[in-house]
Amino acid sequence: MRKLAVPILLLALGGCATKVESSGNLQVCRNGRCAPAGETMTRADLVAALHGLFRDSAGAPIGLCEAAGSACKDRNVSFYVQGGPIPGLASIDAADAAGISLDRDQGTIRLSLTYRASFLGVPTACGASETVVTVASLTDVRIESGNFYCNWLLVGNVVANSHYAVERIDLDTGKLTGRYSMGTVGLLVVGGGKGEFLLDFKRQPATAVAAAPPSSPSPPPAPSPPAPIPQSRPESPPLSPSPPMAVRPATAAPPPIPEGFATTPPVTRFPRGPERPDDVAVVIGNGDYSRQGRDIPNIRPAYADAEGARLLAVQALGIREGNVIFLRDATGAQMTRIFGSERDHRGQLFDWVKAGKSRVYVYYAGHGAPGARGNGPYLVPSDADVARIELNGYPLKTLYDNLGKLPADSVTLVLEACFSGLSPAGSVLGQASPVFFEVKSPEVPANLTVISAGAANQMASWEQDGSDGLFTKYYLLGMSGKADAAPYGNGDGKVGLDEMDRYLKDTMTYWARRYYGRDQNAQIIRGSGR
Structure with a gap:
């Protein structure tokens, strides 16, 4: 100086x-x-x-x-x-x-x-x-x-x-x-x-009242693309909601990403959509289950997949950064805080929604699991104990019900998860055999559209190098405009549910069968009454 x-x-x-x-x-x-x-x-x-x-x-x-x-x-x-x-x-x-x-x-x-x-x-x-x-x-x-x-x-x-x-x-x-x-x-x-x-913004000062004597050393602190995808379409409704209210970011900075996890999403640039100041997004990537969970394999692509979904939200869907609730390795308490509980649906997301104006976009990459007693299925928080998943998992039915109670214009839920109890990294259920559990998907409420990586009894596959979830890779590519292009879409600059369905069947389903010899069919479900 x-x-x-x-x-x-x-x-x-x-x-x-x-x-x-x-x-x-x-x-x-x-x-x-x-x-x-x-x-x-x-x-x-x-x-x-x-x-x-x-x-x-x-x-x-x-x-x-x-x-x-x-x-x-x-x-x-x-x-x-x-x-x-x-x-x-x-x-x-x-x-x-x-x-x-x-x-x-x-x-x-x-x-x-x-x-x-x-x-x-x-x-x-x-x-x-x-x-x-x-x-x-x-x-x-x-x-x-x-x-x-x-x-x-x-x-x-x-x-x-x-x-x-x-x-x-x-x-x-x-x-x-x-x-x-x-x-x-x-x-x-x-x-x-x-x-x-x-x-x-996170360091305490050297003294409570005044600066330390001058020159006292201290250690350093620790460390134009295709037309935008529209949000509505009568004959083929949009896959994404609109941007959020201008609010401060929901969470503190996520923890550092451990070694061995993918970090770069398959798509980093999306066609820029119009800003929608009332829309809200929740993006969760649960990858590191070894740090807080018990006997649960890690998901190497989860962080990269979640980052891709976040970029989709702020670029293509027009959602402002301050309206994106972004979490890595969400715990059960954090998921309840955001989405509410079975007893009270008014979580943080509910508070952020403007009635009749906000469109809500929710993305989850992480484990799902069936219930051992015929309950479930469940999303698996990063601190879960699979032996007690009925106690510390987040019920998918509660998520559906609470999203359905949001006073939003529309809600889209995208799930890079399966609920068979199997994953490319191994069984989520430890020594149990998930084939013995019947997985029943809950009913989807009227204002909710669910797009999931596969059927309830199927496995959500990864790319062979673990860089991406197959579903998320092709979902993001589709949303970048590929699903709107021939032979899947009509090239009108809008990606609809039917176009995305055709694109995923021709890409994700094909590569899951070619790589691993197994079926994986994305599920696109619109709530009853829509």
């Missing part, structure tokens, strides 16, 4: 930070992948994601440090200040956010930041700074903290401000990095500095 100091008598009070220009290369990281922001999201998505970071930080300090790349090299940012006859280093290690508001039309987030600062290692008392986060474009994100007042030992009074140009946003770890400029000025006081910063 270059330290700046101007030992001049200044009588006017006002911060003197110089504006930091954007580099024009903004990277966004999420779900283990980093790419230019324009490749993976819209400006509205980026505004919603940043709003979620600041909103979720309310009540907890945001860490601030001098950065080297994507890690801290000091535990604070520090800069030289000529404080009358006492020159020295001022430092800031955190800020507290409050009063957070979002203006989607302008692409701005307004809030008050109260910086935790010190001078010569002694805490200063600082007032709040009116701060604006501006997403000018997908290459230009700035944070500007207006003038704020600080007092040191009741004798040193300064006004300060700061400017930040964001160059990297890591939504997985909750970190922003880029370049900053800070300035202070007061009676007989002037100073400031420039450098690289890291804002950490």
Whole structure:
């Protein structure tokens, strides 16, 4: 960092930070992948994601440090200040956010930041700074903290401000990095500095009140395509719902992906559909059952499949990032929180739906299982015990019933799961023989469309290298436009249920038989009365 100091008598009070220009290369990281922001999201998505970071930080300090790349090299940012006859280093290690508001039309987030600062290692008392986060474009994100007042030992009074140009946003770890400029000025006081910063939305500050002494080292923190697919079609209803309400992301960053799991979906670019501000999506990928579950084989393609479904939701279906509830390795408690229980259907998803307006899209990749006592079938949470699946599985009937009770315009459920108790990785039922269990699919409610990987007694196959579930691979390819092309569709830019059915029979069903010599027939079921 270059330290700046101007030992001049200044009588006017006002911060003197110089504006930091954007580099024009903004990277966004999420779900283990980093790419230019324009490749993976819209400006509205980026505004919603940043709003979620600041909103979720309310009540907890945001860490601030001098950065080297994507890690801290000091535990604070520090800069030289000529404080009358006492020159020295001022430092800031955190800020507290409050009063957070979002203006989607302008692409701005307004809030008050109260910086935790010190001078010569002694805490200063600082007032709040009116701060604006501006997403000018997908290459230009700035944070500007207006003038704020600080007092040191009741004798040193300064006004300060700061400017930040964001160059990297890591939504997985909750970190922003880029370049900053800070300035202070007061009676007989002037100073400031420039450098690289890291804002950490998940790190506690070095001290409860003030920054640590300057220069104290700290370890770095842990680590134009075809026409869009329409949402409605009288003769052949659409397979997908519409985008969600502008709400903060539903969950904290997912845990790191363990080794041995596929991460890249078969399709990463879909035709961009129109934005639908009221639609909501839930995407779950349960892959690692060894960490919390008991005697359940892992599903290697689940994370890649779920990421493909997420991209489908935000690109083709027009669902904003902030309206996507995305979970890897969802536990039973998390599934109940989102979908509700048998006794109460009003889970988080219910709260997010706008009555009569929202279209809901739900995707699940993970194990399914029959019930050993003729109950079930069940979705298998990542912390399930298969010996007690009736106690800790999530009943498919409850899922159907609760989705059917949503006051949504329509609901689409896509299941990369089978309920035979078998999987390409082995039996979900341990030493049991699933052939002895009869699997009965529950009745589908009127406003629900279910698209599943196979019949109840069939296995959901993977690609031979474990990179994708066969069903999800061809479902996503179909939704990218292939199912609308000849000989499956009419080329009108819309993918309907009948077109998808023909496409899956000619692709997924064929390759499951060719690879493994077994039947796998996708099931597309519309609720009774539709």
